[in-house]
Amino acid sequence: MRLSIFPLTGAILFPGLQLPLHLFEPRYRALVSDALARDRRIAMIQPQARQEGAPLYSVGCVGRIGEFEAMDDGRYNIVLQGESRFRINRELDVTTPFRQVDADLLEDDHDEALSSVERAGLESEARLFAEAQGYRVDWDSVTRLDDMTMVNGIAQIAPFDAASKQALLEAPDLAARCELLVQLMQFFGLHDGDDEGRVTLQ
Template sequence: MTHSEGPGGHPATPTMLPLFPLRTVAFPGVHLPLHIFEPRYRQLTLDLITEVVPDRLFGVVTIADPTVQEVEDLAHVHPTGCATRLREARRLPDGRFDIVVTGHRRFRLVDIDAETTPYLRGTVEWVDDEHVPDGAEDAASRLADACRVAHRRYCSVAWESDSWRSPPPDTPSETLAYQVISDCLLPLSDRRELLEERHPLRRLRLAYHLLRREAAFVSELGAVPPSQHEADETLLRPNPN
């Protein structure tokens, strides 16, 4: 089991977070729209809005078995998740919510509490990146440039419009892989692999290969996926809970 470390290399103190099991993967630094209709997650949303939940943070974990109707223990979800922070919320007349959250930090789930609150809570250990050795700046820059080229290529063949945009030039190399891959439709297994990769350079390399592979598939099949970057400005395509 991989443990996160706090300052000085000491094991980090476990943290309790509300949990939202979904059939998707949240990435640090990437916006995710959600449509909230279950009563327990309506309550979670209210607790986030009113900051009953500290820092408006909750954890998104990926459901491991598509046949599972009710997540109750660790075996039902993948252990690596992403804490997300509520960014925007719109309450609908019938009590449902459309919200946008932003990925904050990866964690490893070590325990689930299904009794204390209407929604799940989990004990998590934060998972940070491995250290990149001094002198690796040139390699990181080359990989970042290659990822941006692969991202432009993918978007040019996958999208019918030219409304997509590249990540800002000042996007840190640690989060660039998440940014470029968020525009790409991928199997959950690929998204999980990207989230679980702790080395920034290996993560950039993985994103580069995934973008090239998907661009080739789209070119061959002529399939056009929807744009995901529009979550920055709109709540129009939320994922249901």
């Protein structure tokens, strides 16, 4: 399918989760206007570098615009609801100010669940990670989340570097994403605070 993309380093969206965005550049204001006039879908994906026109990673996530605010100066505040991961086949030559790709949607098993051991290990590591980072967490609410929402939610908001977040998004299934997430939280916990506090597996 043809997708209009918003390439943004460090911004990861997972199916079933929300991502608030503030769009002010003219090309991305045009992207939102176009999406609102059609199917309200925008495809989030990370570029492999920060320069203009940089190559894209191969996997992203399609989001549907839910809440939005159109400002008088043309800017938008929107909330994207994650719908489906996708894999790029090729980038298209277009006349629009925003980039477009030909892509295939990836079929995820939304009923997939962790084993009791995997779930317990994730919750334990998440508590240690949150405490080390000084986060306040409503653990009663967290423990009531289903496995998919918990894993993807942590993966989306955790302060990992772009490559690590991309690896989480590309994980083939929930168990693999959970295992990588635990490894990243453990690695981050051992990080000494150099490199501006960012963690990387590179």
